[in-house]
Amino acid sequence: MGRIGITGIGPVTPIGIGKDEFWSAMEKGLNAIRKLDMQFLPPNTCCGVIGDLNLDAYIDGRRFRRAARVSQYTLIAAALALGDAKCTPPLGPKSALVMGITHGSLHYSETFHASLVKEGPDALSPIHFSDSVLNAPAGNTSICFDIEGPMHTLLGGPECAVKAVMLGSHLIDGGSVDRSIIIAAEELNHISLYCYTRLGLDPLSEGAAALVIERVDCTDRTSPYCYLSGMASQLYPANPEAALLNVVHKALEVAGLRIAEVDLMIANVPVIAGFPHTVPVVNVAPFTGYAFSVTTLWHVTLAAMVIRNGSIPKAFIGSDMNLPTSIAQVLICAADGFGAAAALVLSSTPGT
Amino acid sequence: MGIISAHGVGKEANWAKARKGLSSIGNLTTFNSLRYRGKQGGEAKDFASATLHILRNKRLDRASHLLIHTIREALSDAGILATMMDVPVLLSLGTTLGGMLSGQAFHREVLAKGFSRTRLSLVFDYLAHSQVINAFKEFQLKGDFLIFSDACASGTTAIGHAFHAIRRGDYEIAVCGGYDTMCEFTFSGFNSLMSVTPHLCRPFDKNRDGLVLGEGAGILILEDLGRAVGRNAPIIAEIVGYGASADAYHLTSPEPTGKSAARAMEEAWTNAGSPPVDYINAHGTGTPYNDVMEARAIALVFGNRGRDIPVSSIKPMIGHVLGGAGAVEAVLSLLSLQHKTLLPNINFETPDPECALNIIKETRMYNIMTVLSNSFGFGGANASIVMKEF
Numbered sequence: 001m002g003r004i005g006i007t008g009i010g011p012v013t014p015i016g017i018g019k020d021e022f023w024s025a026m027e028k029g030l031n032a033i034r035k036l037d038m039q040f041l042p043p044n045t046c047c048g049v050i051g052d053l054n055l056d057a058y059i060d061g062r063r064f065r066r067a068a069r070v071s072q073y074t075l076i077a078a079a080l081a082l083g084d085a086k087c088t089p090p091l092g093p094k095s096a097l098v099m100g101i102t103h104g105s106l107h108y109s110e111t112f113h114a115s116l117v118k119e120g121p122d123a124l125s126p127i128h129f130s131d132s133v134l135n136a137p138a139g140n141t142s143i144c145f146d147i148e149g150p151m152h153t154l155l156g157g158p159e160c161a162v163k164a165v166m167l168g169s170h171l172i173d174g175g176s177v178d179r180s181i182i183i184a185a186e187e188l189n190h191i192s193l194y195c196y197t198r199l200g201l202d203p204l205s206e207g208a209a210a211l212v213i214e215r216v217d218c219t220d221r222t223s224p225y226c227y228l229s230g231m232a233s234q235l236y237p238a239n240p241e242a243a244l245l246n247v248v249h250k251a252l253e254v255a256g257l258r259i260a261e262v263d264l265m266i267a268n269v270p271v272i273a274g275f276p277h278t279v280p281v282v283n284v285a286p287f288t289g290y291a292f293s294v295t296t297l298w299h300v301t302l303a304a305m306v307i308r309n310g311s312i313p314k315a316f317i318g319s320d321m322n323l324p325t326s327i328a329q330v331l332i333c334a335a336d337g338f339g340a341a342a343a344l345v346l347s348s349t350p351g352t
Numbered sequence: 353m354g355i356i357s358a359h360g361v362g363k364e365a366n367w368a369k370a371r372k373g374l375s376s377i378g379n380l381t382t383f384n385s386l387r388y389r390g391k392q393g394g395e396a397k398d399f400a401s402a403t404l405h406i407l408r409n410k411r412l413d414r415a416s417h418l419l420i421h422t423i424r425e426a427l428s429d430a431g432i433l434a435t436m437m438d439v440p441v442l443l444s445l446g447t448t449l450g451g452m453l454s455g456q457a458f459h460r461e462v463l464a465k466g467f468s469r470t471r472l473s474l475v476f477d478y479l480a481h482s483q484v485i486n487a488f489k490e491f492q493l494k495g496d497f498l499i500f501s502d503a504c505a506s507g508t509t510a511i512g513h514a515f516h517a518i519r520r521g522d523y524e525i526a527v528c529g530g531y532d533t534m535c536e537f538t539f540s541g542f543n544s545l546m547s548v549t550p551h552l553c554r555p556f557d558k559n560r561d562g563l564v565l566g567e568g569a570g571i572l573i574l575e576d577l578g579r580a581v582g583r584n585a586p587i588i589a590e591i592v593g594y595g596a597s598a599d600a601y602h603l604t605s606p607e608p609t610g611k612s613a614a615r616a617m618e619e620a621w622t623n624a625g626s627p628p629v630d631y632i633n634a635h636g637t638g639t640p641y642n643d644v645m646e647a648r649a650i651a652l653v654f655g656n657r658g659r660d661i662p663v664s665s666i667k668p669m670i671g672h673v674l675g676g677a678g679a680v681e682a683v684l685s686l687l688s689l690q691h692k693t694l695l696p697n698i699n700f701e702t703p704d705p706e707c708a709l710n711i712i713k714e715t716r717m718y719n720i721m722t723v724l725s726n727s728f729g730f731g732g733a734n735a736s737i738v739m740k741e742f
Contacts, residue, residue, distance in 0.1 A: 129541030139731020
């Protein structure tokens with residue numbers, strides 16, 4: 001662990017597309033969460049949505065214009081990350097693609113179901129079916145960038161983005177590939193907005209994020225943002241708090257760090273029992289909305305930029321925050337309410 | 353190992369019908385399939401629900417019931433439950449649909465009653481990780497999970513990554529496999545793609561014209577060899593190789609030359625030390641494009657010897673279980689290995705020169721030592737595993 005670096009990032013967020021817009025938005029404290037005025041939604045429902053997005057600005061050709069939005073977000077995030085890492089397609093069999101996803105194409109699934117129920121089998125569109133399959137975003141991305149190595153879609157909550165990073169790094173460690181493209185993507189529709197708002201999980205969001213991770217000795221094109229130095233995941237339904245604490249300790253142990261050596265924590269959970277209050281904790285969800293595994297990968301993206309830039313965006317800096325003098329170790333945590341948790345440590349220098 | 357398929361519940365019931373080359377494909381009972389091009393499928397009609405000891409919710413999605421029952425059979429078969437309570441376990445599963453039956457019910461409730469009267473519990477059951485969480489609770493497992501949704505390659509992929517996790521030393525025990533249910537959403541989707549046969553499913557036959565869907569689950573218990581030997585476990589076989597690749601070609605059509613599928617097979621076979629392969633459990637869906645691609649891939653990996661290796665697809669007997677296919681087929685491949693018996697590719701009548709393979713038409717005894725099992729899916733996901741007699 002520690003010889004794999006992040007060499008490319010590609011955030012697609014409601015506050016900005018691409019790393020520069022994303023960082024700038026966070027520096028300015030841009031907030032994309034808007035109130036939605038829709039009849040069937042509870043009053044004051046808010047969310048962060050991706051506005052008009054021109055796929056043609058990122059992806060050549062017409063092939064993916066009818067792809068589901070979640071696929072389009074995936075493609076754009078991949079294009080940005082690969083461009084950032086200076087990787088040019090075709091990527092071939094030595095590149096892997098690992099996605100972490102929670103819902104897939106909600107819109108096409110709903111459209112397909114509605115057509116089936118209201119109009120019958122003859123009215124069904126094959127593209128609504130094929131693009132609603134959960135691995136369609138990964139399939140479209142492998143086609144677009146000629147990624148011929150292993151291609152996997154992992155399902156889960158916010159933690160599955162870290163699992164995607166773990167799987168991608170295992171594939172590199174195992175020698176079957178030189179690099180892995182890690183992506184998380186989600187799209188909103190009125191069903192998810194309605195359900196999760198009723199369940200109290202709001203404001204929701206949508207978008208994607210992609211990372212390129214590579215073995216350090218394989219890349220002379222670009223210097224990594226940071227290095228993967230520790231990671232862990234666990235499912236412990238009987239005790240979700242313990243699950244989170246366990247993965248934090250395990251990830252730090254793998255990284256060879258003590259809690260006190262962490263400079264910044266980025267997490268979708270507010271507080272971890274026993275974690276020192278001196279470590280600043282940030283979360284992009286108040287600015288973007290919450291997008292399950294995508295939020296986790298936005299956090300990884302943010303961590304990579306914080307380590308490279310050596311500073312925390314101004315929007316996150318509160319008067320009571322203990323600012324670290326340097327940022328070399330960032331801990332990213334993700335957990336749901338069901339006992340699934342994952343943690344990832346990113347470091348400014350590679351391990352041995 | 354544990355299995356539920358259209359052939360029945362449990363390995364004995366499945367083996368009894370599979371070795372006789374029986375078809376369990378029939379008219380569907382869970383929805384009206386008469387309005388579709390293809391009307392039949394392989395429902396697990398003998399399975400109603402799992403016995404639950406911890407979970408109290410009898411209204412779990414059928415996917416959770418399939419999964420829990422099959423895991424219980426596999427744990428019992430491995431005689432492992434008593435020795436694993438304090439050991440971290442990896443649950444590595446493949447599914448294409450998760451709790452799609454609940455998703456389907458939810459969508460129908462929205463359309464029929466409006467949002468305010470829909471059951472939100474259906475949304476939780478819809479998500480694939482809810483089945484895993486249910487299994488963790490029911491068996492009081494400690495550890496972690498991976499859920500692969502790599503379309504029809506999901507089950508094989510889940511087994512392959514469980515194998516890698518044990519080889520790396522991350523876990524000593526993995527519960528792995530896959531599951532999927534029969535539901536109208538998927539059935540209508542495959543019909544809209546014109547992939548479902550209105551006739552018999554006949555993989556590798558010149559007159560093949562489509563697949564037949566099935567449902568079920570297959571679970572394997574993988575255990576570190578030293579640990580298994582140490583507790584005198586009944587070792588069925590070894591997993592010795594796994595490979596995966598992507599076509600990067602088309603969302604619903606396989607890469608026609610077979611080169612991508614061949615890379616997955618080659619990696620699995622090389623990973624296994626390139627042993628003589630005695631039997632290939634083919635993906636063999638019965639669609640015109642898949643089968644010719646798979647035949648070409650076998651030829652690319654094994655050259656002329658590829659024409660001699662016995663090959664069969666069990667999908668004409670039980671249907672295509674999608675995310676569970678690779679797992680169900682791994683269980684049947686292991687039973688073939690145990691019983692030294694080649695299972696037949698039923699309905700095969702007319703050889704196709706484009707699929708120049710040694711297709712097994714009838715059950716026969718054969719000294720199977722090593723099996724290669726293939727799974728290829730939507731989006732161009734390919735996975736192969738190699739299993740060897742212990």
